[in-house]
Amino acid sequence: MKKRTILSMEQALSMPYATLRFAQLGWRVIRIESTPAGDGLPGDPNRYIGARVLDDDRRSYFFAPNVGKEAIALNLKDPQGQALLRRIIQALDVDVFCCNTVPRRYAQLGIDYDTLRAAKPDLIWAGISALGPDYPDAPGYDPVLQAMAGYMELTGDAAGPPTLAGVPLIDLKAGDEVYANVLLALLERAESGQGRRIDVSMLQAATSWLITTLPLLDFDCDPGEITRCGNEHRKFIPTNVYPTADGFIYVAIGSDVQWKRLTELSRFASIANPTRATNEGRHREREAIHRDLAAVTQRYPTTELTADFRTATIPHAPIHDIPAVRDMEAVHRRLTTTAMPDGRTIHMQPMAVDLPEAHTALGLPPRYGQDTLRVLREAGVDQAAFETLRAQGVIA
Structure with a gap:
C-alpha cells in the first residue's frame, strides 16, 4: 500500500x-x-x-x-x-x-x-x-x-x-x-x-446507528420499544445482567433453541414452562423470567455459571473491568x-x-x-x- x-x-x-x-x-x-x-x-x-x-x-x-x-x-x-x-x-x-x-x-x-x-x-x-x-x-x-x-x-x-x-x-x-x-x-x-x-x-x-429503533416509528411501535430498558434487550428474552454469588454475569438468549438449552441445565430447569418455550411467550412473562433467572444465578459463583453456559453454548460473559479487558489474551x-x-x-x-x-x-x-x-x-x-x-x- x-x-x-x-x-x-x-x-x-x-x-x-x-x-x-x-x-x-x-x-x-x-x-x-x-x-x-x-x-x-x-x-x-x-x-x-x-x-x-x-x-x-x-x-x-x-x-x-x-x-x-x-x-x-x-x-x-x-x-x-x-x-x-x-x-x-x-x-x-x-x-x-x-x-x-x-x-x-x-x-x-x-x-x-x-x-x-x-x-x-x-x-x-x-x-x-x-x-x-x-x-x-x-x-x-x-x-x-x-x-x-x-x-x-x-x-x-x-x-x-x-x-x-x-x-x-x-x-x-x-x-x-x-x-x-x-x-x-x-x-x-x-x-x-x-x-x-x-x-x-x-x-x-x-x-x-439508530437502525433498531428509529424505523419502528412507522410501525406504530409501543413507546417502551424506543426508550431506556436498562441492560435488557428490547426483543430477545431473557437478555440481561444477572447477579451471581460473587458478582454479575451477562446472559443473552437469542433464540428458542438457546432457551431450551438453558432450561435443560439442571440449575435452570425450574424456570421453564410451556408459555416460555417461545420468545413471544417469554415476552408475556418478561418480568417473572428475569426474577426467576436472577434467583438461580445469585446462588452460584460466576465461574460455575460460566462453565455451565459454555457447555450449553449459551451466549454469556462476566462483567469485566478495564484491567480485566486489557488482560484478556485475545486483546493483550x-x-x-x-x-x-x-x-x-x-x-x-x-x-x-x-x-x-x-x-x-x-x-x-x-x-x-x-x-x-x-x-x-x-x-x-x-x-x-x-x-x-x-x-x-x-x-x-
Whole structure:
C-alpha cells in the first residue's frame, strides 16, 4: 500500500482518532495547531487534560489518540500562515487535509475546500462538525450529540434518568466515517484523478446507528420499544445482567433453541414452562423470567455459571473491568504500544482490525509545535524566513 500524507487541523478526539487510524497504517500524519493567542494554553486543549505523563503538554488524555504523529503550529488567522499552509500542501504532496472546527471558520482560516483545491486540485478534504456545513456555528461535543441523537434516551434504567454511554461513541463514529470515506475517495481518485470534499455530520453519523429503533416509528411501535430498558434487550428474552454469588454475569438468549438449552441445565430447569418455550411467550412473562433467572444465578459463583453456559453454548460473559479487558489474551497480544524515554512500554488500545504491515508500535505523541521547523524546511522555507515568521507570530 502506498504511504500517504495527511495534514490535519485537529483537536479534541473525533479527528485525532480518525488520523490515528492512518498513522497505524504507517502513513505520515502532521497535526496543525494554532499559535499562542495570549488568552490560554497553546494548541489542542486536550494536551492539558489528565495526569502529566511526559511534560505539561502531553498528558494522559492526549496521549493515545496522537501517537505516531508530527505537530506544527501555524497562525491561520494571518494571510502569511494561510499561504504557508498552501505551500506545505503543494511541497509535501499532501493527499488529505482534515479539520474538525466549526464550518463558519473554514473560509476565515483559508482551509475551505475551494481554497485548498486551488492549491492542489486532487486534494481530498474531510471535515467533521456537529451538524454539517448547513449549521456552521454548532459546536460538536460528544455528550451534547449523545443527548441530541437520542442515545441518552436509549441508555440507562427504565426508571432512571437518561444516561451517557461510557465511551464517546459519537466522536469515534465520526472518526471512523472520515477514515472509511477518505479510503473510498483515494480509491476513486486512483481511477478518476479527482479529489473530493467529505463532510461528516456527527449527528447524521450518530443517527445512522439508530437502525433498531428509529424505523419502528412507522410501525406504530409501543413507546417502551424506543426508550431506556436498562441492560435488557428490547426483543430477545431473557437478555440481561444477572447477579451471581460473587458478582454479575451477562446472559443473552437469542433464540428458542438457546432457551431450551438453558432450561435443560439442571440449575435452570425450574424456570421453564410451556408459555416460555417461545420468545413471544417469554415476552408475556418478561418480568417473572428475569426474577426467576436472577434467583438461580445469585446462588452460584460466576465461574460455575460460566462453565455451565459454555457447555450449553449459551451466549454469556462476566462483567469485566478495564484491567480485566486489557488482560484478556485475545486483546493483550494485539495492544498497540509506545516507548517512554525511560524505556517503559505504554500499552494502548488495539487496532480495530489486524492488517499486514500495520504499525502497532508507534512513536510518542508530539510536543506542541515540535516539527514546525523541519516541516517548513521541507516546504522550502529557509532559516532566515523561519526566524522572521516566528518573530511575527505566524508560526510557533
